[in-house]
Amino acid sequence: xxxxxxxxxxxxxxxxxxxxxxxxxxxxxxxxxxxxxxxxxxxxxxxxxxxxxxxxxxxxxxxxxxxxxxxxxxxxxxxxxxxxxxxxxxxxxxxxxxxxxxxxxxxxxxxxxxxxxxxxxxxxxxxxxxxxxxxxxxxxxxxxxxxxxxxxxxxxxxxxxxxxxxxxxxxxxxxxxxxxxxxxxxxxxxxxxxxxxxxxxxxxxxxxxxxxxxxxxxxxxxxxxxxxxxxxxxxxxxxxxxxxxxxxxxxxxxxxxxxxxxxxxxxxxxxxxxxxxxxxxxxxxxxxxxxxxxxxxxxxxxxxxxxxxxxxxxxxxxxxxx
Ligand code: ADP
Ligand code: MG
Numbered sequence: 001x002x003x004x005x006x007x008x009x010x011x012x013x014x015x016x017x018x019x020x021x022x023x024x025x026x027x028x029x030x031x032x033x034x035x036x037x038x039x040x041x042x043x044x045x046x047x048x049x050x051x052x053x054x055x056x057x058x059x060x061x062x063x064x065x066x067x068x069x070x071x072x073x074x075x076x077x078x079x080x081x082x083x084x085x086x087x088x089x090x091x092x093x094x095x096x097x098x099x100x101x102x103x104x105x106x107x108x109x110x111x112x113x114x115x116x117x118x119x120x121x122x123x124x125x126x127x128x129x130x131x132x133x134x135x136x137x138x139x140x141x142x143x144x145x146x147x148x149x150x151x152x153x154x155x156x157x158x159x160x161x162x163x164x165x166x167x168x169x170x171x172x173x174x175x176x177x178x179x180x181x182x183x184x185x186x187x188x189x190x191x192x193x194x195x196x197x198x199x200x201x202x203x204x205x206x207x208x209x210x211x212x213x214x215x216x217x218x219x220x221x222x223x224x225x226x227x228x229x230x231x232x233x234x235x236x237x238x239x240x241x242x243x244x245x246x247x248x249x250x251x252x253x254x255x256x257x258x259x260x261x262x263x264x265x266x267x268x269x270x271x272x273x274x275x276x277x278x279x280x281x282x283x284x285x286x287x288x289x290x291x292x293x294x295x296x297x298x299x300x301x302x303x304x305x306x307x308x309x310x311x312x313x314x315x316x317x318x319x320x321x322x
Pocket of ligand 2: 120121122
């Protein structure tokens with residue numbers, strides 16, 4: 001039977017790579033990081049709990065990817081460059097095939113972003129995956145939520161709503177072909193953290209957030225923290241290819257208040273439009289302008305003709321969403 005320590009060394013320990021800023025990784029009481037001179041450290045944690053954030057039969061390799069992706073998404077939204085992460089794991093049982101798949105998915109995404117696993121904690125308990133990521137950002141260049149200004153454009157990366165569409169498909173709330181459900185399901189299970197875009201937007205975007213709980217709610221955080229309001233053209237918000245084939249009420253609801261999108265919502269002055277487009281090309285990521293920041297508080301939604309829309313949408317909240 002594998003012990004706690006041989007589990008850690010078999011699945012979660014690799015030698016730190018040279019010049020990574022990690023002087024000591026897994027294996028001691030603490031990891032030792034050598035912060036890059038003059039950089040601020042960006043730090044964020046996200047936890048995934050079985051039955052709450054993923055289905056009990058979730059694919060372990062995809063879960064490895066997703067548990068790190070949702071954390072990297074926070075670094076992306078801050079314009080920070082990934083350095084390392086810690087992993088706190090509660091496991092119901094010692095299942096080696098699950099561990100092999102989970103760590104393969106996790107470490108493949110970590111390698112893609114040069115983000116090293118530097119430590120963690122392992123215990124027995126209901127399956128819970130808690131990751132803390134560390135990144136670097138030059139002082140003054142972090143993309144904060146409180147920097148949106150009147151007149152800014154509001155931009156969205158990629159497309160929204162298909163993770164929510166997949167959830168509706170799994171719950172049989174709507175009928176999707178197997179191929180469509182598989183395509184939408186990939187958006188739910190394997191989100192792409194927009195790290196390259198976040199880095200490219202340093203010094204261009206004023207404010208940014210990653211969309212994890214739905215655009216209405218997450219843009220709402222920018223508005224509230226920045227003391228401004230906004231108008232968004234709901235029909236300009238890009239829906240994924242499968243969602244685009246659905247009725248407009250579903251498309252509007254899932255793009256505005258879907259959840260699990262992990263795209264970036266950011267603001268930038270109109271004078272920076274060509275710089276934003278150039279940054280998006282460098283990052284190989286589509287961006288779409290969907291609205292504008294205004295002085296009047298509150299979020300106003302319109303259709304493509306500018307007519308006010310009253311969508312009954314709200315963002316996800318663990319303690320008030322049924
Ligand atoms: P301590 O008793 O000091 O908390 P542990 O016995 O929990 O140390 O962990 C031993 C080493 O293994 C530490 O370096 C810790 O950071 C690392 N570690 C524990 N669990 C994990 C994990 N799931 N992933 C990566 N490193 C881990
Ligand atoms: Mg410990």
